[in-house]
Amino acid sequence: MELRHIRYALAVAEDRHFSRAALRLHVSQSALSTQIRDLERELGVELFQRNSRNVGLTESGEVFVSRARDVLGAVSRLVSDVSGSNVEQVRLTVGVISSAGRVDVGQALAALTQRHPGIDVTVRPYGSEVVIDGVRSGAIDVGIVGLAPGRLPKTFSATPLWSESTAAFVPDGHPFSTLPSIRLDDLRDVPLVDFASGSEARVQTDQAFAESRVPRGRTYEANSVDLICSLTVNGLGVGLLPESMSAPHPELVCVPIADAPHRVVHAITDPAHSSSLAREFVTLLSDQFTT
Incomplete structure (x- = not known):
């Protein structure tokens, strides 16, 4: 092997x-x-x-x-x-979820490379569960993940970046498109477009429907924001995405869900593997939301 x-x-x-x-x-x-x-x-x-x-x-x-x-x-x-050569100071691997719409990873990396010319950077788009596994194993230095309250591994160092709720995304002209907001009960038996079963985002919406005792309609699954938007704009169902993705597609309208599931997006590291470079990068990410 x-x-x-x-x-x-x-x-x-x-x-x-x-x-x-x-x-x-x-x-x-x-x-x-x-x-x-x-x-x-x-x-x-x-x-x-x-x-x-x-x-x-x-x-x-x-x-x-x-x-x-x-x-x-x-x-x-x-x-x-x-x-x-202390590789940890010249190499950084970042895992980021596709729905992290409010964070500018490129801006933070540009600032980091100005301070440390010549560093090797890899950015990989994954689901939250894969990012968490990668951070735990040391394969990923910094992860950007969206998790429901209480689901963050306690052994990680986590810096909250922002919090948000899930919203409904519909094509212009859909009955929901002119409403100021809806509730989960309005989605009763309505076809949906959501993240794949087992993903962190899907766990959050499944739990919200179960707690509200609202049966899910037929659900089309996708593993990225782009795919969810594509299926939604073509009329397969109501897309479920974080509200920060308020303009993911010019033909879609974002409709708030009053009783929607809530998540916090964190920058995470594992102290067992964390480098000074990783911690500096997390600070640069956090600064985008505190300045």
Whole structure:
């Protein structure tokens, strides 16, 4: 087993899709599939459940991915210790959710690179749950995540950036589009467009519907803001997005939901892996909301 096998398996696990993982890794899908099959053959277990729509992890795959993130984090720290160049001061990996509309990551990174010319920066868009796992393992230095109150891991250092509620997004001309606000009960049995099941954003909306005893209508799932907007503008359902995404698409109208689920967007680090560069970057992010 080589490190590339671990990186390849993690990419497939994170994207839940071979072609998207191959695109991110800059390899062909057939080459990626071959490497994963070789890894499974060496381990003697199947790591992934494959079907025509997506890829899921088997029980063995869940164990492998958890340990693999620890391995890559340990390798990164080993390189830092051996090189003598203190890699943590010249490399920064940021994981950010696609719905973090109010934070300007580019502005903060520009300020950071002015102070520290030559640093290596990687920014990766993930769901909150993947970002949290990456921060915990050390694969991600700083995460930007949106979580419901009480769902933040207690071992993390977390800086709140802003708080907001979920809103309804509808095409211009929809019956909701001229209303000042709606309530969850107005969405009873209405077709919805929401984040994928199991994602942090979806957990929040599912919980809100359950607590309000409002049955969900048919739900179309997507894994990014752009896809939710595309499905919504084409009339498949009412889009559910954070209110900070108030102008994600010129043909959509944002309608507040009076009793909507609430989240806080945090910049997170794990003190077990945190570097001075990561902490400085978090301060730059926080300054956008305090000045």
